[in-house]
Amino acid sequence: KHMVLAPVDLSRSCSLSGMHSSVNTGEEDEQELLKKMVGHSESGSKIISKIDYMDLVEKYTRDGNVSAAYDLLQSLRDKNICLPISVFKNLLAASGEQNDIRLSCRIFRELLVSPGKEPVSSDCYLNLARAFINTDDCMHLMTLLKEISESSLPCRLIVLNRIILALAESRQIDKVLMILQQMKEWECKPDVITYNSVLDILGRAGLVNEMLGVLSSMKEDCNVSVDIITYNTVLNGMRKACRFDMCLVIYNEMVQFGIKPDLLSYTAVIDSLGRSGNIKESLRLFDEMKQRQIRASVYVYRALIDCLKKSGDFQRALQLSDELKNTSSSDLAGPLDFKRHLRSHKH
Template identity: 85%
Template sequence: MTKWSIVKRINVYGASSFISLKHLVLAPADLSSNCSFSGLINTGEEDEEELLKKMVKHSESGSNIISKIDYMNLVDKYTRYGNLSAAYDLLQSLQEKNICLPISVSENLLVAAGEQNDWKLSCRIFREILVSAGKPLSSDCYLNLARAFINTDDCTHLSSLLKEISESSLSCRLIVLNRVIFAFAESRQIDKVLVILEQMKEWQCKPDVITYNSVLDILGRAGLVNEMLELFSSMKEDCDVSLNIITYNTVINGMKKACRFDMCLVLYNEMVQCGIEPDLLSYTAVIDSLGRSGNIKEALRLFVEMKKRQIQPSVYVYRALIDCLKKSGDFHRALQLSDELKNTSSLDLAGPQDFKRHLRSHRR
């Protein structure tokens, strides 16, 4: 019996069988040694069978020095040839021997699992990366997890993973759950976003205002205004969640995009009554919606109020008001605003960078 127990596996991408290293890792005596096994490995065209035979032969010769690069090459070969289970098993075996490969190896495996829509393996790999990364995961990790679920309605493994994260001791667990929600929204899996949100209400790590605001934005972008209003109402009933300027701006913009202009003013007035002061995004959305609905008088009133509060109007607000005044036949007032716009320095106008700054602060 050799130091390794050898298991035969069938390569799903070829006709021949090859030798797998599942649970068969030879622990290096000193990974920091200058000695390396790399010279025995052809990292180019050599197939797995020949590669692993060399590794077995080398181990039987009594040497126990194998570099991390060799293991990385082997995991990479498994991943590239589509044998993801063998790659994952090898990584697990290495962890049991306290041999840690760079996190990029697991990230590449997660990419491949997502491409194959292997949601079970994706959940396992994501869990491993989250535990071992020691730093915030990249957005690509979350997106690759979400992509694995595109062609399935089975959320059992996903729910199990997220519940485990919710009950963990991770200080960033709520951030992780919120980023998972955002990733599923980015991949247009809104039904799963709503499932996650509902389940979170029963978990130890419950949704916060950032969670709700993210889902409101997702629903608004998708044009699901009824669902957005329903969620907005449920937020008001949740004693643990305090609505903020981001909440109202998100819903107002969602209503504007859906041409529900009447609701924009209602929400604006409600926000003010709650003691929340409107900002650049609030005024821009409401003034635009009022102008489009033909309520020019109220739009101009808010325009004046905006300037009194020293919130610089944007060129978009000017153009929206000028357009609406022309349509209503008030050419004199439209000309006045047009002259005001021409005489206003571009430095005194809110521009795209101001909207971006507000949006960035809203997402934090």
Template identity: 75%
Template sequence: MAKWSIVKRITVFGGSFNSMKHMVLAPAELSWTCSFSAMHSLIDTGGGEEVPKKTAENSGSSGSNSIRRIDDYTSLVEKYRRDGNLSAAYDLLHSLQDKKNICFPVSVLNNLLAAAGGEKDTKLSCRAFRLLLFQAAGTAPLSWDCYLNLARAFIDTDDCFHLLDLLREVSVSSLPCRLIVINRTILAFAESRQVDKVVKILDKMKEWECKPDVITYNSVLDVLGRAGLVNEMLKLLSSMKEESDVSLNIITYNTVLNGTRRACRFDMCLVLYQEMVGCGIEPDLLSYTAVIDSLGRSGNTKEALRLFDEMKEREKIRPSVYVYRALIDCLKKSGEFQRALQLSDELKNTSSLDLAGPLDFKRYLRPLRR
């Protein structure tokens, strides 16, 4: 469709949808075509012809009626939400799924999604999320709250039918951000500690057109590690190594190192660290912190001190107060009081500028969410 056709089409359907003005700035050849059953066409891409002038000029009652109907639908959805009649809101959205040019304001859908999440209404949550996702396509990504509200609807149920159906449709759609949407959904379910659903999504993704990438795998590794499911985490790491199109990175190993450390699987930390270095991945502050702490707590203070000295020799890495204190505590427990006293004095004489602080850890904690 030509650029001016888009402008005129937006003019025909009213100026109440301010967010659509950004589509004018999108490249003319950009096309968002999805297979979602609930998506409503905002632009007629039928023949690529411009809308005749008389359509805009002579819209008369039909144009005003169209706008009035949209306003009526919006008011009705809001009324159902305020009254707590979410099933009626769902039925209304379902009845309008084949209607063209019905575009609800984002704020209305956001409120509906939040209400559906609070009421644990999985069907309505997925439908509202679908509409939000489509209307945001090409303009702005969905807010993090949208993903959290979607996840909240599934907290008290084991039924993932609507969720998996939604994500499958995302997977086969032409949205360029489809993998990002699925990855952010995984993170939202991880944040609400729905580990079983995160694993189900990953398993289904392997069957879908949109395959998991290293960000997907790293997210699931983190979920399993935080849940203490170390064996499952290590099994997933092994399967990642067999994937030809997935390359393990520093985030992968840091995630697994911290997962094994939290679960007190100190025997695995050094093995994983050596494997990481053997792959040519240089350890960073998080890597050193995890393995040094693990070695110290397992009683292997000699190797912990060696890695501590190695870390201090790295130009771009500064030791943290946490590493110093962890080592001092481990040395005391192993009866190495003299060495513990030396480290304590070293810490006292070290300027705070030469120590890693919270901001340094944030810098190394590369976000899994994108």
């Protein structure tokens, strides 16, 4: 069917009536479209609108015949007929839904190298990841990622990091760890953003041991340096997993590396120590926090008050309660303060 397609001529010599007659009205089915194209080819006419081709590709896509749609796109490209990027995006979404890993990788590759300046959207990354949900076969995925790593794309590391995030969003943690391990052997190696992203993924999933393993390998990697985001991510992961015993260890290690704790660090470790019963150390860090003029949040105050009550130290709990009542809202850290810290770390 695809061999009979005539090349498109959108030159000004085409009459408006001729162009209008060649446009699919949406009422013609696949056979009518093909007959029209064959007729144009046999008559030597070059007046075939891109809309006709788009309609046929989209019909294949809607019908679930993604292979035929892709083959048609390839034959059109051989004839120097380029359809809009949206056609490729729709086809990627359809192939992702069908878990067609080979075709999904091919389409994603073409989106990356498309001549347009439009960057690949988040939906495209998610649709690529969706194709691999029901399979452990990562050969096509790893081949694609290695090609990206060895390519001349200026944003190749960003692309790899975004694929990792897309896989994490679809809960494919094993593939994330596999990619991180492989990247160490590739030309485009993981950076601190890659490691911190993986740590955050593992923390959200409650995979504490895996998180500690990634942190350990990160410290051994001479190409990257741990930072405040690294330790805040690990601290929050430990706290969410109720591994309060590890929070103080991670905190002390951070201080030994010369990284000064911030609002996020203090909040995580003070809460963890208080909930583990280490009230003395929790109060010490609370005082240190205030000495460094880092405003505590209402959450920290209430967490400490609850812990003091549980330990039977009602007098100190009452003192903190009075201190909280006498502190104006402007002297307390609020949601915006936490967001500012997150934004500043990202930049």
